[in-house]
Amino acid sequence: MGKDVIIALDFDSKEKTLAFLDQFTEEKPFVKIGMELYYAEGPAIVREIKARGHKIFLDLKLHDIPNTVKKAMAVLSGLDVDMTNLHAAGTKAMMEAALEGLTRPDGTRPLLIAVTQLTSTSQERMESDLLIEKPLDQVVMHYAKCAAESGLAGVVCSPLEAGKVHEVCGKDFVTVTPGVRFADGDAGDQVRVTTPAKAKELGSDYIVVGRPITQAADPVAAYRRCVSEFVG
Ligand code: C5P
Numbered sequence: 001m002g003k004d005v006i007i008a009l010d011f012d013s014k015e016k017t018l019a020f021l022d023q024f025t026e027e028k029p030f031v032k033i034g035m036e037l038y039y040a041e042g043p044a045i046v047r048e049i050k051a052r053g054h055k056i057f058l059d060l061k062l063h064d065i066p067n068t069v070k071k072a073m074a075v076l077s078g079l080d081v082d083m084t085n086l087h088a089a090g091t092k093a094m095m096e097a098a099l100e101g102l103t104r105p106d107g108t109r110p111l112l113i114a115v116t117q118l119t120s121t122s123q124e125r126m127e128s129d130l131l132i133e134k135p136l137d138q139v140v141m142h143y144a145k146c147a148a149e150s151g152l153a154g155v156v157c158s159p160l161e162a163g164k165v166h167e168v169c170g171k172d173f174v175t176v177t178p179g180v181r182f183a184d185g186d187a188g189d190q191v192r193v194t195t196p197a198k199a200k201e202l203g204s205d206y207i208v209v210g211r212p213i214t215q216a217a218d219p220v221a222a223y224r225r226c227v228s229e230f231v232g
Pocket of ligand 1: 034180
């Protein structure tokens with residue numbers, strides 16, 4: 001699995017996003033477009049960034065009835081993104097339908113990965129609000145296993161869970177991990193953080209890095225530092 005750094009483009013407009021990307025004159029980073037930017041600018045922003053030569057992880061976390069997700073995924077695969085995702089809580093039937101929708105007529109498709117339990121969900125909340133009473137780490141691994149059995153390529157998880165996910169789902173099952181901070185950086189609102197070097201050691205395949213790069217005084221230098229710590 002090719003290890004890579006994915007920059008989270010958490011901006012609310014095309015202008016801010018393109019001004020940020022314009023700083024990268026020598027490399028074309030893999031980028032993540034999430035709900036904020038997608039809902040602000042629509043599919044046109046995906047096409048524009050793709051046309052600039054970037055790989056794209058479209059992070060829209062789909063969760064609906066299987067038929068609706070299948071049709072939505074067919075639209076997203078037409079946008080030619082490289083990676084997209086859904087909630088494993090939508091069940092295996094939904095994940096299988098999603099894969100079908102995402103597969104292009106020539107048999108290729110973007111990597112489809114699953115969100116297991118959001119990191120914002122605590123054990124207490126999961127029990128009280130969702131009535132799921134198993135230990136959280138067991139729930140995460142079970143959802144990862146369901147995603148693998150449905151044919152998905154991987155999951156979003158903490159770097160701290162990447163090793164266990166590989167043990168349970170196989171070494172080729174992709175782990176995409178946010179919550180990355182430089183050793184000398186500010187954690188912000190992330191609670192369990194690891195450095196890019198530590199994420200590499202723990203077996204993450206892709207790290208998703210937002211503010212340590214987007215808010216850096218020199219984003220290109222911060223990106224290069226991430227790549228050199230994580231990739232090699
Ligand atoms: O700025 P920061 O590096 O914290 O950005 C991390 C990115 O990864 C954000 O886009 C955030 O929404 C996303 N993410 C996360 N934790 C998860 C899933 C996604 O931080 N469990």
